[in-house]
Amino acid sequence: MADRNGPIEGHGIEFRFLHPAPSLRLAAQEEDEEEEDDDDDGTRTTSSADPSIAFDRFHFHRGSMTFLGRSELADPVRGIVDGDRYDALECALRFSDDGRYVRGGELRWRRVEPPPPTTTTTTTTTTTTTTPARDRWKSVDIGVGTFVYRRCDGGRPGSCMSLGPKYRSDTVWGNTYCQGFCVGMASYHFSEVADPDDGGFRAYISYESPRTEMWPTLDNGESVPPRVPFRDLTWEEETRTFRGDICWELDYGTTWMNESKWSYEMKFDPSFIFVESGTVSRSMGDSHRFGVDLVYINAALEAPLREILRTARTPGAYLDLVRQWRDGGNASSATLEMLGEVAMNVMDERDSMIDFNL
Structure with missing residues (x-):
């Protein structure tokens, strides 16, 4: 589904990296993928033409995992926000090391040239009306946490990888917990099963966010591993207590x-x-306490909150959740503040607060 801001602002674009050339599809085209046309004999037929737009020029640098591409648009696209029409796209996309996410980059759209100035001449004066000068190129940054593009397998239905963490209300397994609204900044991941692709870890700490670059290296000078496993772990279902x-x-x-x-x-x-x-x-220093020194919430919290908001009869009934977290869940003041921010963000229908661009 297309975002209300439209593809010019970076939403609803699908990049396809398939042989023989990479291409893109814009969300607005998805609705027109099958258009009905009148034939000469008056009957109506359905067009199944592929609406993909191939990149005219492109290059992929494997060392930096960066894709550069340019495409001339035969049918200009109109921006929802500014109303301008655009006839070309240049993009730079920087992927994560495993190719699963776009970590950053830039989209540059070329505006269709404005009409030439109009001139009105009278017997005594000449009046020229000109269009104000504007930068012909519109740039949209793809920063960490601003947009998320997920990897799909060949464009087949149902082939897209799950986007972001999932929420389980009955067990810790399958959940992800983050601090600072950021997955990958020492976030805790509890896999439902030990996945060989994840190193066979059942539970681990993720340092995959670019934000962790501000932290020091290991004491031998090497980088902190992207995923560090919990060892000797135990789980007590009755008390909901994890140790590792x-x-x-x-x-x-x-x-x-x-x-x-x-x-x-x-x-x-x-x-x-x-x-x-x-x-x-x-091993050295004082212990850290959860709820005080370390404040962690479920990284998939927004999904159940949206469902609760959808079924709540009044805003007050929805906000009763915050009181339940305080009274029934024993949330600390710092945890309650973090939960409240997410709850208000969902109620105001703003973009996600959780950065899970790994």
């Missing part, structure tokens, strides 16, 4: 910020919306 160790020295032969091991104990609220309490015991 992060073994820096054992797994990587070095320490991180002079720490060789972290031991986690996390207790979750009854609906698995947030980490209710617990500690991280460190």
Whole structure:
């Protein structure tokens, strides 16, 4: 479905990297994929022409995982926001190392040239009306967390990979918990099954967000691994308590910020919306407390909130959730503040607060 801002603003664009040449489709075209036309004999037929727009020029640099492409549009596209018409697109897309996400880049749209100035001549004066000068190219940045493009397999129906974390209300397995509204910034991932593609980890900490580049390297100078597994993990269903160790020295032969091991104990609220309490015991230094030093919420929280908002009879009934988190889930003040921000963002129908561009 097309976003209300339209493809010119970067929404509803599908990039296809298939042989013999990459192409793109705009969301507005999806609705017109099958157009009915009048034949000469008065009958109506359905056109099944492929609406894909091939890139005229393109290049992929594997070292930086960057795609550069340019396409001339035979049928100009009108911008929903500004009303201008555009007849060409240049794009630069920087992919994640595994090719699953677009991490950043830029779209540049070329405006159709305005009509030439009109001149009106009288017997005594000449009046010229000109169109105000404008930059012919419109740039749209694709920054971390602004847009998300997911990888699809050959364009087959149902082939798109799941986008973002999923929510499970009955167990920790299958959920993802993040701090600072950012997945991949030391977020906790609990897989439903051990996936060989994820290194066989059942639970791990993700450092895959570009924001982690501000953190120091391991003490041997190497980069922090993108995914660090929990070892010796246990799960108590009755108390909703997870325990596990992060073994820096054992797994990587070095320490991180002079720490060789972290031991986690996390207790979750009854609906698995947030980490209710617990500690991280460190090999050096004081323990960190969940809800105080570490505030983590379910990264897929917006999905159930939208469903609750859809069925709630009044805004007050929807906001009763916040009181339930406080009274029934024992959320700390810091956790409650974070949950409240997400709840208000959903109620105001704003874009997602969660950055899961890994």
